[in-house]
Amino acid sequence: MEGVRGRSLSKPHRVVKPTLSGLGWLGLWIGLLIPAASTEVEIEFDRSIPVSDQAKLRSWIDHAANQLSRVGGRFPIDNATIILHKTDRGRGPVPWARVQRYGGEGIHFYINPHYSEQAFVDDWTALHEFSHLLIPYPGNRGIWFSEGLASYYQNLLRARAGVVSPEKALQDLNAGFERGRKDARRKGRSLAELSPQMWQTRSYMRVYWSGAAYFLNVDVALRQQGQSLDQVIAAFLACCRQQWRRWDEQSLIATFDELSGDTLFQQHYEAIIEATDFPSVQDSYRWLGVQTQGRSLRLDTDDQYHQRRAALLSWQEEDTTKG
Numbered sequence: 001m002e003g004v005r006g007r008s009l010s011k012p013h014r015v016v017k018p019t020l021s022g023l024g025w026l027g028l029w030i031g032l033l034i035p036a037a038s039t040e041v042e043i044e045f046d047r048s049i050p051v052s053d054q055a056k057l058r059s060w061i062d063h064a065a066n067q068l069s070r071v072g073g074r075f076p077i078d079n080a081t082i083i084l085h086k087t088d089r090g091r092g093p094v095p096w097a098r099v100q101r102y103g104g105e106g107i108h109f110y111i112n113p114h115y116s117e118q119a120f121v122d123d124w125t126a127l128h129e130f131s132h133l134l135i136p137y138p139g140n141r142g143i144w145f146s147e148g149l150a151s152y153y154q155n156l157l158r159a160r161a162g163v164v165s166p167e168k169a170l171q172d173l174n175a176g177f178e179r180g181r182k183d184a185r186r187k188g189r190s191l192a193e194l195s196p197q198m199w200q201t202r203s204y205m206r207v208y209w210s211g212a213a214y215f216l217n218v219d220v221a222l223r224q225q226g227q228s229l230d231q232v233i234a235a236f237l238a239c240c241r242q243q244w245r246r247w248d249e250q251s252l253i254a255t256f257d258e259l260s261g262d263t264l265f266q267q268h269y270e271a272i273i274e275a276t277d278f279p280s281v282q283d284s285y286r287w288l289g290v291q292t293q294g295r296s297l298r299l300d301t302d303d304q305y306h307q308r309r310a311a312l313l314s315w316q317e318e319d320t321t322k323g
Helices: 020-026 051-072 116-123 124-132 139-160 166-187 189-200 203-226 229-239 251-260 264-272 282-288 303-313
Strands: 029-035 041-046 079-086 096-100 106-111 290-293 296-299
Touching: 020 096, 041 051, 051 079, 051 116, 051 124, 051 139, 051 229, 051 264, 079 189, 096 124, 096 282, 106 124, 139 166, 139 189, 139 251, 139 303, 166 203, 166 296, 166 303, 189 203, 203 264, 203 282, 203 303, 229 251, 251 264, 282 290, 282 303
Parallel strands: 041 079, 079 106
Antiparallel strands: 029 041, 096 106, 290 296
């Protein structure tokens, strides 16, 4: 989750580098560095996390960071700090997490270290939060864009990593869309209205999954032209991700369109931003050979549809920097 009103959700922690003075005298954090596709990702452990649990947690973070790096051929930013906090509240291995955008980019994970390494890998949270780093924070008005991208990629990356089957990833996406539709019907307001008021109106499902539907539709439209969202993201990471400037969803959309040589991002934006209905994904489903049957999905087994879904939901031996 991104920070409220562009700020971190709680007071930032002081980062202590993994030096002898930091570890031996201050004793506040245990820090380690792991490579992630030519980028150093620094992991800071809350000292209450047992040393015996840290290897599996490093492996979990390494797995998520490297899966994200495959989207655009590199990790999105040159330096990232991942801070792991122990919590006994909430359910599952990662009850809560948040992205830090200011004072150095990174992610805070609030974890229960007693879970197994596989339980952490199976959890969706790390892939969601890491996916936020693909783009700069677009501001509160554009929170649908950021949360939508993260919600979309969390499902793609779980399938590509083999954590879930392609069929399960599509089912999870579809279940998210259904939650978004229900929230849209209850709210009866446009995405433009609800996105900057997401926290006050508790419109999380409407905002997150409308954004994910937007990215599915744009990704499919790009693939119909021989491109992909992965390729646009790769080009953005190469040219623009670390530019020192203020971004919003409009400037990101304009840049993505320029990089793809089309206006698909803008066209799909205009189709959804003022609408009170949830975005339709039926055209994308048809192209992928996906049919809805109540809450279930039926996948067309014809080879052309199978290949299209495989290109979306598995790692392909292609250069994502092309296009």
